[in-house]
Amino acid sequence: MTKQELFEQIKKKESFLCVGLDTDPNKIPAHLLYEEDPIFTFNKEIIDATADLCVAYKPNTAFYESLGIKGWIALGKTIQYIKTYYPEQFIIADAKRGDIGNTSAMYARTFLDDLNVDAVTVAPYMGEDSVSPFLSYENKWVILLALTSNKGSQDFQLFKNEEGQHLYERVLEKSQDWGNDENMMYVVGATQGKSFEAIRKYVPNHFLLVPGVGAQGGSLQEVCKYGLNTQCGLLVNSSRGIIYADNTIDYAEGARNAAKTLQLQMAKELEAIL
């Protein structure tokens, strides 16, 4: 999917919501455990209940890989379901990969060719040759970790060099030699508030994937205040806050209501740029 196509979806749906499919067998309603593939059944219901309110889905691969072969099958079926019934959706494999070049090439093939998602999250730590194999696929995206939502983001990402530049700012600057705003996005946690102002100085036109609203306490209003650009430039993710909003038999309706609440707030924020 191109950047323009993504923006068209955002305008059409008045939403820049990404629903995180972090599906944990210990958290899904108990009656689903009798199904042949509980994870896929759960995801399917969540997707059907939210697809008109969001523009992206982000399965975090850890939740699937932890279940072995069954998990990979559920992930593959989930991606295929979205591609068949909701082809306008942007699909992100949140895998946080990155290794020496020939190994990264295999990870890239796994996600961008075999599973055929639109984007994969990649760690920048090993540098250019670990990231560039992911950039060799047309109309696919690398989403590079920049300033993450967790407490540990302070350990390395906020380290300053002699010129006073943070490590995450160096990532934003240097990685623009490798990709551009048509094939690269950056992860910035919703919990990072005012830092979006500094980030937009480096990447005024790029899309940012912003996890951390909902369960992690980030503020959508603050993210929008400092992060919105003329083509929106934000994909805001919520996983637990949506998919586990209700853990009864009515879980899909609960997810829809939680997604709707965020979509309505997003529609209001978009008035500033549309």
Ligand SMILES: O=C(O)c1cc(=O)[nH]c(=O)n1[C@@H]1O[C@H](COP(=O)(O)O)[C@@H](O)[C@H]1O
């Ligand atoms: O790359 C990510 O998506 C990510 C980066 C980050 O800085 N923080 C972060 O929470 N995430 C992911 O975003 C999702 C957040 O989930 P919730 O906190 O349940 O909304 C999880 O899949 C995390 O792994």
